[in-house]
Amino acid sequence: MTAYRDEDLLPLSGIQHFVFCRRQWALIHLEQQWEENLRTAEGRLLHQRAHDATARERRGDTLILRSLPVVSRSLGLSGQCDVVEFYADPCGVPLQGEEGLWRPCPVEYKRGKPKEHQADELQLCAQAMCLEEMLCCAIPNGALFYGETRRRTAVAFTPELRQTVRDDADEMHQYACRGYTPRARPAKHCNACSLKELCLPRLARRGSVSAYLKQAMEDTL
Numbered sequence: 001m002t003a004y005r006d007e008d009l010l011p012l013s014g015i016q017h018f019v020f021c022r023r024q025w026a027l028i029h030l031e032q033q034w035e036e037n038l039r040t041a042e043g044r045l046l047h048q049r050a051h052d053a054t055a056r057e058r059r060g061d062t063l064i065l066r067s068l069p070v071v072s073r074s075l076g077l078s079g080q081c082d083v084v085e086f087y088a089d090p091c092g093v094p095l096q097g098e099e100g101l102w103r104p105c106p107v108e109y110k111r112g113k114p115k116e117h118q119a120d121e122l123q124l125c126a127q128a129m130c131l132e133e134m135l136c137c138a139i140p141n142g143a144l145f146y147g148e149t150r151r152r153t154a155v156a157f158t159p160e161l162r163q164t165v166r167d168d169a170d171e172m173h174q175y176a177c178r179g180y181t182p183r184a185r186p187a188k189h190c191n192a193c194s195l196k197e198l199c200l201p202r203l204a205r206r207g208s209v210s211a212y213l214k215q216a217m218e219d220t221l
Contacts, residue, residue: 004076010172012070012079015126015165018172019119025172026181027195061088063095063102070130075169081127083107093137104131106142113148118164120144125157126165 011029018025027033057064063086071078085105086092092101106127110120121144128139143152155161175182184190184199 002076003073004173008173009071009076009078010169010176012077012126012130013123014172015077015168016119016123018168019117019122021185021190022175022182023184023199024195026175027199029172030176030179030181033195062086063088063098070127070134072126072130072133074133075126075129075166076173077126077130077169079127079130081106081131082109084131093135104135104137104139106131106139107145107152108142109145109147111147113146114144114153118161121155121161122165122168124155125161126169128157129162129165 014025014029017028057066065084065086066082068081068084069078070081083106085107086095086098086102087105088100089103090101092103094100095102106124108120108124108127114120124142124144128142131137132139139157141154141156143154145152174180190199
């Protein structure tokens with residue numbers, strides 16, 4: 001199994017971009033390009049509220065940690081969990097500074113509502129896999145909180161979901177190693193992308209950039 005070095009770690013949050021669109025992920029994480037729109041601004045504010053509380057909060061037998069740094073050397077990913085809830089459990093794991101044993105459950109905050117694709121579930125599962133590696137425990141499930149519905153959606157970390165996380169992480173590292181940005185593949189989701197003016201997916205419908213520029217020059221003559 002590959003153990004990635006610090007300098008080779010990729011942002012865990014990139015999994016969501018990668019699943020939504022490989023090109024979007026590369027533009028953000030390889031080319032360092034970013035544009036904000038209403039949806040990204042709303043999502044950023046929701047995450048700020050989730051991270052804005054004190055580091056530790058006790059509610060009876062529940063311990064709540066926010067903005068918890070996580071890393072997986074086997075996946076080559078690092079990032080933060082919005083919230084990790086630890087429940088007092090005799091079958092749990094010890095935590096520094098706390099008595100007893102605790103069972104972790106990651107909770108990720110999202111601005112909208114449940115999606116047709118699995119980007120949110122895969123990001124949450126990656127967080128759980130990082131926590132498992134760090135705490136030497138098993139985490140069977142977590143939750144997604146959606147700002148639009150104001151409800152939690154339970155997520156089971158199935159073997160299939162875990163394998164998809166591994167496959168996506170491996171593919172992300174392959175792209176990063178090559179410095180490869182995939183070509184645009186125009187689709188309906190392009191209209192919701194904050195990078196559509198940087199990505200220019202409409203050019204892909206017209207063939208190569210050189211062909212587009214040639215046609216534009218001819219149209220002005």
